[in-house]
Amino acid sequence: xxxxxxSTQPWVExxxxxxxxxxxxQDEVVRCPHMLFYGPPGTGxxxxxxxxxxxxxxxxxxxxxxxxxxxxxxxxxxxxRTKIKDFAAVAVGTNQRKSGYPCPPxxxxxxxxxxxMTEDAQFYDFTPxxxxxxxxxxxxxxxxxxxxxxxFICNYVSRIIEPLAxxxxxxxxxxxxxxxxxxxxxYISQEEGLCLDAEALSTLSSISHGDLRxxxxxxxxxxxxxxxxxxxxxxxxxxxxxxxxxxxxxLKACKSGNFDLANKEVNNFIAEGYPASQMLTQLFESIxxxxxxxxxxxxxxSKKLGEADKCLVDGAxxxxxxxxxxxxxMKAFSNMPETFAYKFSVxxxxxxxxxxxxxxxxxxxxxxxYFTAATMIIAVPTGIKIFSWFDKIRFGVRF
Amino acid sequence: xxxxTHPMDIDDHTYTASPDKGKSVVFAxxxxxxxKAIPWVExxxxxxxxxxxxxxDIVDTIDRLTTENRLPHLLLYGPPGTGxxxxxxxxxxxxxxxxxxxxxxxxxxxxxxxxxxxRQQIQDFASTQSLSFGVKSxxxxxxxxxxxxxxxxxxxxxxxxxxxxxxxxxxxxxxNHVNKIIPALQSRCTRFRFAPLDAVHVTERLKHVIKAEGxxxxxxxxxxxxxxxxxxxxxxxxxxxxxxxxSQQITEEAVYLCTGNPLPKDIELISYWLLNEQFADSxxxxxxxxxxxxxxxxxxxREVTMFVFxxxxxxxxxxxxxxxxxxxxxxxxxxCNDKLQLGSVIASFTRARSALVAAAT
Numbered sequence: 001x002x003x004x005x006x007s008t009q010p011w012v013e014x015x016x017x018x019x020x021x022x023x024x025x026q027d028e029v030v031r032c033p034h035m036l037f038y039g040p041p042g043t044g045x046x047x048x049x050x051x052x053x054x055x056x057x058x059x060x061x062x063x064x065x066x067x068x069x070x071x072x073x074x075x076x077x078x079x080x081r082t083k084i085k086d087f088a089a090v091a092v093g094t095n096q097r098k099s100g101y102p103c104p105p106x107x108x109x110x111x112x113x114x115x116x117m118t119e120d121a122q123f124y125d126f127t128p129x130x131x132x133x134x135x136x137x138x139x140x141x142x143x144x145x146x147x148x149x150x151x152f153i154c155n156y157v158s159r160i161i162e163p164l165a166x167x168x169x170x171x172x173x174x175x176x177x178x179x180x181x182x183x184x185x186x187y188i189s190q191e192e193g194l195c196l197d198a199e200a201l202s203t204l205s206s207i208s209h210g211d212l213r214x215x216x217x218x219x220x221x222x223x224x225x226x227x228x229x230x231x232x233x234x235x236x237x238x239x240x241x242x243x244x245x246x247x248x249x250x251l252k253a254c255k256s257g258n259f260d261l262a263n264k265e266v267n268n269f270i271a272e273g274y275p276a277s278q279m280l281t282q283l284f285e286s287i288x289x290x291x292x293x294x295x296x297x298x299x300x301x302s303k304k305l306g307e308a309d310k311c312l313v314d315g316a317x318x319x320x321x322x323x324x325x326x327x328x329x330m331k332a333f334s335n336m337p338e339t340f341a342y343k344f345s346v347x348x349x350x351x352x353x354x355x356x357x358x359x360x361x362x363x364x365x366x367x368x369x370y371f372t373a374a375t376m377i378i379a380v381p382t383g384i385k386i387f388s389w390f391d392k393i394r395f396g397v398r399f
Numbered sequence: 400x401x402x403x404t405h406p407m408d409i410d411d412h413t414y415t416a417s418p419d420k421g422k423s424v425v426f427a428x429x430x431x432x433x434x435k436a437i438p439w440v441e442x443x444x445x446x447x448x449x450x451x452x453x454x455x456d457i458v459d460t461i462d463r464l465t466t467e468n469r470l471p472h473l474l475l476y477g478p479p480g481t482g483x484x485x486x487x488x489x490x491x492x493x494x495x496x497x498x499x500x501x502x503x504x505x506x507x508x509x510x511x512x513x514x515x516x517x518r519q520q521i522q523d524f525a526s527t528q529s530l531s532f533g534v535k536s537x538x539x540x541x542x543x544x545x546x547x548x549x550x551x552x553x554x555x556x557x558x559x560x561x562x563x564x565x566x567x568x569x570x571x572x573x574x575n576h577v578n579k580i581i582p583a584l585q586s587r588c589t590r591f592r593f594a595p596l597d598a599v600h601v602t603e604r605l606k607h608v609i610k611a612e613g614x615x616x617x618x619x620x621x622x623x624x625x626x627x628x629x630x631x632x633x634x635x636x637x638x639x640x641x642x643x644x645x646s647q648q649i650t651e652e653a654v655y656l657c658t659g660n661p662l663p664k665d666i667e668l669i670s671y672w673l674l675n676e677q678f679a680d681s682x683x684x685x686x687x688x689x690x691x692x693x694x695x696x697x698x699x700x701r702e703v704t705m706f707v708f709x710x711x712x713x714x715x716x717x718x719x720x721x722x723x724x725x726x727x728x729x730x731x732x733x734x735c736n737d738k739l740q741l742g743s744v745i746a747s748f749t750r751a752r753s754a755l756v757a758a759a760t
Binding site for chain 2 (some may be wrong): 038039040155165168169175277280281284285287288289295296298299300301302303305306307309310313314
């Protein structure tokens, strides 16, 4: 039995496979001039690229033959001009076979998250956009293709420009299925001496959405906090997923139509420290699953959720955005008319009242005929209003 | 005197195989393994001005200027893949023949574009006189590819260099956005705009490449190449080569799988779901298809936007729908949550559906 919690190394790194056959789900990787791995996060793209590099060069030559760049490094166009070109331009010597590894006569540059380079203008420091950086990289690939291989890793292949994509063999990584995820998690649990039941395993698969890296990180956090016996509730609490009860309470407050109650729920939510973006996602899932709502109501709430998501990405205040979503949801639940429609109807009635008052001005008979019609029409809401007063005085109730 | 030159990254054996002007010949002598290693955008780049697929008026004008030995400074601009670089390379071959490696300095975005480059490399190259015999023209050519990546300081410095060495050197600037070139440089050059190629030229050229490479391409696949390229010949050839690397028989589905774009019938299906299904069902089905086929939501939004134009609906409904989809595409480009933005897309179509029903009554 392996010692519990002896090592502080993250388990996603400790259990990252070192050879291609260790990749839990993806099979049959063929070596090609350049490679492009794409797919959702946590499906083994970086693992496969690094495993290929390890398998080709072995531990001794790996550091001198492989250059890794990812989103946390500089991704500007100057990196392509200096770092990548300088690394790619140096030719490698032959006949350096090391202890059973093939050691082919080229180097590898791994560009992780190749599609995440975005335009970022700052004061006197304008960084070219992704397309410009990739265009600059294109010539480098052509010139040094004899001595260097490029591995691109991204989420969507369409974000890579065609001149780069056409030079690569493409490999698509699908989201991991539950049994593959479970087998890998069980292997790690056995190695670390954890006790994981079936319900916890199922919960871990659902909250990580096919992302093995996320699942392993949740497992490590839960083990560190709760010891070797892990339950479904433990995993939910460490993952940052808002408990379903909290979401239900907020929805119930929205349905009640009581703004003070909803405000109290939002205050409790903020005080608990849950992330607002996570609440938006789970609120959206609850809205989709709710059978009591009409499509019109779901549409109104979803539209506001999308807008709030953008505001949060831009750095807006979480409390205000949540209140905005909650207010809009309350209006949707009670089928309250939207602001524009309500104001428009008030305007129409106001116009009728104006036309009615014109009737008393004393115009000639022909002109007054039109305002006579308006006077007749305005009698209807006036009558409704007066009889409402009578009922309120007599019975003490409101319509 | 040794000259500081930077040879262009041109496939030498491609040029030597056909020294004469004329149509591109099939390189039957090349071994197949070597042929696959060359990108087809370079292998099938037009070799002379007659081979350039489109823009006959521009090519004829430049051809006449070249023949009469009155070539001015050139500024070629337009979208990528429309023949700007090919035209310049063809002009260079016509001017210099086999000596073009020594007579041309090519710089592109992979090289440094600062003011030091203008002071050192370009000035050194432009100031040296060529003593090569047999060259028809005595002027040299500086080719600045992707010139809009140059800094403003470099462009200002280049202005003076252009003036000073007009007698011995011609400058050809190639860029995508002409507004990024300073007006002082623009006024010293003759400007030519290369518009996107139309489908006829793209199809014609693709058929030529398909025949030369002996590919098995269906008609629907060919239509897919033309559609995805949007008038960009380089893009079409890159997609063709990429798809051929992925699968031997090239069908429409193989093309879309290779590029990662949604298939048109998938977009039709998604649009049908958006306009007909309940909110929850629509979300589940689109989300499942997105996951299964690896589609990016931003691509789905763009394709659905084009599909909306084919549906009959009142202008007011269409205007609102376009406005909403534009907002959602903008949010997605900022890295918003895909799930929430997909909800927004379905919400927009739900409201459009209600508006359609209201308009029909």
